Amino acid sequence: MSPLAMPNTAPNPLVARLCRYVRLSEAEQTVVDKAVAGPEIAVRQRRDLIREGDRPRGVPLIVEGWAFRYKTLEDGRRQIMSIHLPGDLCDIHGYILDEMDHSIGALTPVRYVELSPDRIDMMTGYSIPLTRALWWDALTKAATSREWIVNLGQRDALERLAHLFCELFFRLRAVGLVAGHSCDIPLTQTDLAETTGMTPVHVNRMVQELRGRGLIRWKGGEFEALDLEGLCDVAMFSPDYLHLDQAGRSPDHDG
Template identity: 55%
Template structure:
C-alpha cells in the first residue's frame, strides 16, 4: 500500500476512501525492487512511467563526463519522481537508489484516469509538484549563500520534517541511511569538509549521529542555527488541521 504517499498528500487535503483506493490500485499495478547504487532511470532514457518510491531512499542526480556527481534532490518513501515526467521524450538527469528501493511504476494512462476521476488527488498532486519546485529553489539558496554548517543543518531539518510528515520518525530521531559522500554530493562539499561539518554540529549538541540513526535533540535550535524556515514546504493546509475522528469518518469526495 502507498501509505506514505497517502500520508504525504493528506498534509495538504483530506482524501476520501475512494481516493485512497485509487492510489492503492495505481501503485499496485507494477512494482520493482532494486539494490543500492542501481539506477531507476538513466539520463537519455525514455520516461514511460511515473515512479513512486514505496520504500528506501533514492536521489535525482547529474553526472559529469569525468565522473563527478551532483545530487539534486533526495527521494524519500511516498515521493513521486516527477508527476508529469512522461511528457518528456528523454531524461535529462538520472534517478538512482541510495539504499535498497521498492518502487511502483505508474503508467500515464493510469495516472490520467486517477486524476480525471479524483479531483482531490489532482489538487494534492499539484501541491506536491509545487512543493518539489520550492525545495529545489531552497537547495539553490543553500548552495549559493549558506555556510557549510548552515547548509548541512538545513538539509537535516528538511529531511526530518519530510520524514515526520509520512510517519517515519520516532520522537526526535529518524533513520539517515546516506553516506558522507552522498551528503557531500548534495551539498557541494568534499568528504573531508562534510566530516568536519558533522563534527561541528555534533560538538555544538545540535545533532547526535550514531550509525544510520540521526537524533535532533532540539529541532528549534537546529533550525535557528541553520537559518531554516519551513515555509517552503507549505505544510499549513487543511490536512494538518484535521482531527483523527474527522479523517476516519470521511468516506466521500
C-alpha cells in the same frame, strides 16, 4: 533496514503524503490505492532506477527506501539534486519526456512502483480535490528545489548541512518515519558532499561542529535531533516551503 525505515502510518505512503495537502475522501483515497497497485520493482543499493538518456516508461513511486536525482559531469563529478523518500513520486510529469535529462539512483535498497500514464490520468481526472493534491505535491517539489538553490548559493557550510538535516527530518516525520527525535538518514559523507557542494572532508568538519554544539547525534545512519530548535536556528530553517499543514487551510471538498 531498521524498523525506523519502515512506514508506520498509512499502508499507501502516497495517500499519507497527499492527505497532507488536501482532505481526501475515502473514494479518492481508494482511487490512489488502485492507481499505485501493481508489481513492485526492487533495485539494489547504488544501482539506477533510470539513467540519463533512457526513455521513461512511467513515473516511479518510491514505496520503500531512499532514491536520489543526480547529474554526472564527463569527468565523473556528481551533483545530487533531490532526495526521494517513501511516498514520493519522482516527477509526476516525467513520463512526457522523450528521454531522461538526468538519472535517478537508489541510495539504499529501493522498492518502487512504476505508474503508467494511464494511471496518472486516472488520478488527475477523478476529482478536483485529488488533482489539487497532486498539484500541491508537484509545487512542493519545485519549492524544495528553490530552497536547495538558496542553500548552495547563500548559506555557509554549517548552515547548509544543518538545513539539509532539518529538511530530511521534517519530511520523514510527515510520513511517519521518525520515532521521537530519531530517524534513519542513510547517507554517506560523500552523499552529503555531492548534495551540498562541499568536499567530504569539509562535510566531516561540519558534522563534528554540529555534534560539538550538542545539536545532533548521527552514527551509522542513525540520526537524532538532540536540539531540533537549535538546529533550525543554525540553519535558518522554516518548514513552510514543505507545505506540511496545507490540508488544514485548504477549502472543503467541492460539491
